[in-house]
Amino acid sequence: MRAALIPEPGRPPVVADREPPEPGPGEVLVEVLAAPITPLDVLCASGRSYFGVPRTPYVPGVQGVGTLDGRTVWFPTPAGMAPGDGSMAAVACVPEADLVPLPAGVDPVRLAALGLSAVAAHRALLSTGGLRPGETVIVLGAGGVVGQVAVQLARLAGAARVVAGARSAAARERASAAGADAVVALDTDDVAELAGRFTEAAGGPAHLVLDPLYGVPAAAAAQALGPGGRLVNLGSSAGDTFPVDSSTLRSRSLRVLGYTNNALTREERAESVAHLAGQELTVAHETVPLADAGAAWERQAAGAAQGRIVLVV
The missing domain is CATH 3.90.180.10 (Medium-chain alcohol dehydrogenases, catalytic domain)
Incomplete structure (x- = not known):
């Protein structure tokens, strides 16, 4: 063979x-x-x-x-x-x-393209992140497979507004095509500048951040969360550390949660694949x-x- x-x-x-x-x-x-x-x-x-x-x-x-x-x-x-x-x-x-x-x-090609990245988006958004209808979601890395799926799943789950963050122009086009209401360019390392962009795009405090990037984009998105907001991290392609200050976490009682597909049981993984299919x-x-x-x-x-x-x- x-x-x-x-x-x-x-x-x-x-x-x-x-x-x-x-x-x-x-x-x-x-x-x-x-x-x-x-x-x-x-x-x-x-x-x-x-x-x-x-x-x-x-x-x-x-x-x-x-x-x-x-x-x-x-x-x-x-x-x-x-x-x-x-x-x-x-x-x-x-x-x-x-x-x-x-x-x-x-379509076997479509499902292969979705694959485990889509499983991660599904589980991180709905199970770990606990997305509820009417909430505002920020999806970082929204031009990647995880991000594109997360934008679509947030829409299907009844999110009131979906804000995407992506680095390249091509990635921002993919995020927009996936159905994001607004797309923020991740073209600066200025946390305050990015946080302002996210808050403006969200139309107010957001409820949930899905973060496959970490680093500066995650720190900025965290500042755009409202009281009780959640940030679910499932990757670190933008940095291994998270430069967020203690006051941001404590003043809003934010929750920072980690996600990995490796923690799924065989049954949970199969359930997600079948749902996504x-x-x-x-x-x-x-x-x-x-x-x-x-x-x-x-x-x-x-x-x-x-x-x-x-x-x-």
């Missing part, structure tokens, strides 16, 4: 022929239709993640969409986080208990043949792709 292989940590995958995997107890072989290239895939393959240096060569891909006995299914893998292969191959070996059946007619959600994405995985990987890693790249087999 054809498969993308990470030859050694820090290098993009090369496509080669290899023997199909042999399923063990409780495992099944899924014929892969679509496999996204995600930031987690790139991080794991770099050898610099907190999961350690992966054993190479291995097939990357922490998730995918495929078929088993004529059924379309979504599946996760631990590729790059633990020994074993992932989804970027013609066939993937997956524990049967991890499979999530998908509705008939679902039934919604009219979409994110900016492009499809690339598995044969071109190496070049696609480098574009996704460099941020040069027009949205999420999905490999099709």
